[in-house]
Amino acid sequence: MTTKEIPVGRYLLDPALDDRLRAFNGVAPREGDTAHPVFAFVMALGGMGLSIRELSDQLGLAFGDGPVLAGCVLEYDSTLRVGARYDVAAEVAELLRKPSRRFGAADHLHLHIRLSQAGRACAEARLHIIFPAPEHEQA
Amino acid sequence: MTSPPAPSAESMRFWCEIMRDDNAIHLDPAAAEAAGFGPNRVNPGPANLALLMDAILAAEPGAAFSRIEARFLGNVFEADTLEVRTGPDGAALYRADAPDEPVLEAKFTMRRNEQ
Numbered sequence A: 001m002t003t004k005e006i007p008v009g010r011y012l013l014d015p016a017l018d019d020r021l022r023a024f025n026g027v028a029p030r031e032g033d034t035a036h037p038v039f040a041f042v043m044a045l046g047g048m049g050l051s052i053r054e055l056s057d058q059l060g061l062a063f064g065d066g067p068v069l070a071g072c073v074l075e076y077d078s079t080l081r082v083g084a085r086y087d088v089a090a091e092v093a094e095l096l097r098k099p100s101r102r103f104g105a106a107d108h109l110h111l112h113i114r115l116s117q118a119g120r121a122c123a124e125a126r127l128h129i130i131f132p133a134p135e136h137e138q139a
Numbered sequence B: 001m002t003s004p005p006a007p008s009a010e011s012m013r014f015w016c017e018i019m020r021d022d023n024a025i026h027l028d029p030a031a032a033e034a035a036g037f038g039p040n041r042v043n044p045g046p047a048n049l050a051l052l053m054d055a056i057l058a059a060e061p062g063a064a065f066s067r068i069e070a071r072f073l074g075n076v077f078e079a080d081t082l083e084v085r086t087g088p089d090g091a092a093l094y095r096a097d098a099p100d101e102p103v104l105e106a107k108f109t110m111r112r113n114e115q
Helices: A015-025 A039-046 A052-059 B009-019 B029-034 B045-059
Strands: A009-012 A068-076 A085-100 A104-117 A120-132 B064-072 B082-087 B090-095 B102-111
Touching: A009 A039, A015 A039, A015 B009, A015 B045, A039 A068, A039 A085, A039 A104, A039 A120, A039 B009, A039 B045, A052 A085, A068 B045, A085 A120, B009 B045, B045 B064, B045 B082, B045 B090, B045 B102
Parallel strands: none
Antiparallel strands: A009 A085, A068 A120, A068 B064, A085 A104, A104 A120, B064 B102, B082 B090, B090 B102
16 A cells, blocks of 8 residues: 655744753753754654654555665754754655665655745754565565 | 763663664674674764764854764774774764774764854
C-alpha cells in the first residue's frame, strides 16, 4: 500500500524546546523570540500529520532497519519564532528504489514539507532519506 | 575551527522526541550495531546540522539564513569529539578521529538586514 497524501500537522514551537536545544549545543540563549533555525527541520519532520515511522509503514519502507538522512534543503521566508504554532504540510515528492553497495538495494524517500503560520509561508524543507530495502525484496 | 559538545544519549533522546522520530539507531546501541553502525548510538542528522548553523551564526551575529543545502556524508556517534570548519562557501563537520573525512557539508545563503 502506498500513499502520497499526508495529513496536515501542527507544531507548537515551545520556548522550552529551544532553550534545551541551545543548552545541548553549548550556545548562548536566544535573543527575543527568535527560534534556532534548525527548527525548520525539526518542525518539518516532527510536525507532519504522520510520524516518520507511520509514514514509512504506510509506504512499505523498512524503518526498523535504520534509515539514514542523506541530504536536505531548508529555505526560510521568515524567522521562526518560539511560542508560535506552525502548520506543517508534507508530501512525498518521490520514492525510488536504487541499487546500494551497502544494502543491495535501498529506497530513497524525498519529502517536501511546507511550514506556514496563519496562511503565511514561513519555511520549506526538502528531505532525502535512505532506507535499506526490506530483506525479502532485495535483489 | 570550533569544537562543539559531544553528542550524548540524553541529547539524542531529546532530538528524537522533538522530531517524533524513534529510529532505534539513535536510541539503542544494540540497534545501531544490528544496523551495521557499530556499538554506539548514531547522532541524528539535524543535530549535526545545528552545530554548523551555530558556527555560521556565531561568526555573523544578527544574520539569518535564507537557504541551507546539506549533504550527510557519514555518521557521528555518541561521545564523538567533533570539529566544525567554516569557509567562504559554507561549513563542514568532522569527527576528530577522521579529520580528512567530513561527515556533513553544508552551504549557507544568508538574508541580510533581517526585518
